[in-house]
Amino acid sequence: MQLKTLVINGFKSFADKTQIDFVPGLTGIVGPNGSGKSNITEAIRWSLGEQSAKSLRGEKMGDVIFAGTASRPPLNRAEVVMTFDNRDGYLANQPAEVSVTRRLYRDGESDFLINNQAVRLKDIVDLFMDSGLGKESFSFISQGRVEAIFNSKPEERRGILEEAAGVLKYKQQKIKADKELQTTTDNLDRVNDIIQELH
Numbered sequence: 001m002q003l004k005t006l007v008i009n010g011f012k013s014f015a016d017k018t019q020i021d022f023v024p025g026l027t028g029i030v031g032p033n034g035s036g037k038s039n040i041t042e043a044i045r046w047s048l049g050e051q052s053a054k055s056l057r058g059e060k061m062g063d064v065i066f067a068g069t070a071s072r073p074p075l076n077r078a079e080v081v082m083t084f085d086n087r088d089g090y091l092a093n094q095p096a097e098v099s100v101t102r103r104l105y106r107d108g109e110s111d112f113l114i115n116n117q118a119v120r121l122k123d124i125v126d127l128f129m130d131s132g133l134g135k136e137s138f139s140f141i142s143q144g145r146v147e148a149i150f151n152s153k154p155e156e157r158r159g160i161l162e163e164a165a166g167v168l169k170y171k172q173q174k175i176k177a178d179k180e181l182q183t184t185t186d187n188l189d190r191v192n193d194i195i196q197e198l199h
């Protein structure tokens with residue numbers, strides 16, 4: 001699966017509709033300080049379902065909407081659309097091309113769409129959860145994160161490596177399965193007790 005296009009419209013410094021086409025291989029984004037490079041990665045994270053305004057360097061979610069400049073009034077809506085090439089079926093049960101849209105209006109209203117169909121935020125989060133692209137995944141390493149990884153304790157670093165290797169997901173599934181097994185064993189014990197009492 002490959003990210004094909006990113007369309008940013010009214011998000012942070014992108015007052016005008018801006019389309020970025022990603023071609024196979026490595027894409028570098030260069031520009032002077034404050035030109036909006038980080039805003040691009042934040043637009044990607046936001047459309048994948050980021051819910052923390054702080055992690056988008058804002059105080060409230062409305063801060064992602066273009067706030068205006070000396071020469072330009074603020075906008076009322078931020079929109080980000082990402083289109084993925086899914087011909088390899090990486091996103092299960094999805095067509096060859098998958099688009100994900102997130103919109104936020106100043107009055108707090110939001111829209112979430114998958115392939116132009118209205119969905120819930122949860123549906124977008126779920127779509128990417130197992131893809132290694134989720135907002136908590138290590139697909140995004142922000143400034144300062146590398147240092148934090150180097151300075152972390154060995155156990156924390158192990159956790160980070162396990163998550164990057166995709167092991168964490170299975171560990172969590174194992175914990176869930178163990179709990180279900182325990183509940184089932186308890187239920188069985190209770191049934192056996194009742195059978196004993198009936199004899």
Ligand code: ATP
Pocket residue numbers: 011012013014031032033034035036037038039040063064065066067068
């Ligand atoms: P650096 O190289 O210094 O890390 P950068 O290219 O990553 O910079 P960003 O941090 O992405 O730049 O962009 C910061 C710019 O975005 C600032 O000029 C800031 O005023 C602008 N900006 C952030 N939020 C908004 C908003 N809601 N409306 C308008 N402009 C915004």
